[in-house]
């Protein structure tokens with residue numbers, strides 16, 4: 098089949114995936130694997146940019162995350178699943194690109210500013226974290242990617258990867274395509290507290306959560322503060338539970354909206370309905386997950402094979418890079 102181009106996207110192995118990761122990026126990964134040559138990376142070095150002092154969980158997190166990918170429909174026969182550190186060419190390209198990347202570009206990165214604030218890093222911000230987007234640019238450019246499917250929070254990083262690619266092509270030779278950002282229909286999923294869903298904010302619902310955990314999390318979600326009793330008319334536009342119905346429950350969303358506004362539907366009933374919809378949506382995911390949980394060797398085999406295939410492509414690009422930079426001494 099004729100492919101439309103090359104795709105790279107990665108996720109940090111920080112554990113099991115949440116529905117923000119799924120609806121922001123993974124649904125697109127599954128769709129695009131039929132249309133593009135895809136490289137999907139476990140970006141373990143990226144996980145160390147903030148989690149450098151406690152690394153014992155990295156290996157287990159890789160396994161859990163990739164089980165989630167496979168259970169959600171990622172097909173290792175259609176795409177290359179790789180571990181970043183198993184393709185060390187990413188690191189060499191990172192080093193070379195770090196030479197041409199102005200520090201000012203990195204210091205004004207809004208994602209970095211948010212992380213430093215949220216994780217209270219200040220003096221502890223590492224050199225690696227500052228260079229996060231340069232490493233990400235290397236991950237993307239080394240496969241000569243044409244597009245990168247990610248959630249909205251990553252768009253400043255994609256913009257930097259584009260700038261870095263353009264700068265390389267301008268100084269040396271036209272080696273890299275400039276990759277486009279691909280967003281899903283739901284590029285920013287709120288967490289149960291209404292802020293962006295994120296593992297670090299502990300406001301997430303995981304794909305693999307047990308039905309009773311999903312019920313409890315949904316019941317604790319923030320709703321319209323002016324709707325206290327069933328008889329109070331609600332304002333769905335300010336309610337996180339309603340946002341979820343818009344995303345996950347398109348069949349019933351308009352009746353829920355009007356019943357809420359007319360004070361015919363209470364928040365608890367509305368939440369219970371949502372919880373059942375979410376539990377149902379991930380039923381087959383939970384079933385598939387059981388299989389991989391019992392056969393984890395398959396996960397590691399897939400990753401080692403995929404990393405080998407990716408490495409061949411990465412080596413070739415790196416040769417072109419060295420030639421373009423006139424540092425290919427033979």
Ligand code: ADP
Nearest residue numbers: 109117118121122247248284285286294295296
């Ligand atoms: P986290 O922020 O939970 O640590 P990552 O940064 O590893 O997750 O993100 C993995 C992918 O999931 C990225 O493409 C990111 O843009 C996407 N993503 C993360 N959180 C959300 C969210 N709340 N809504 C939409 N997409 C998200």
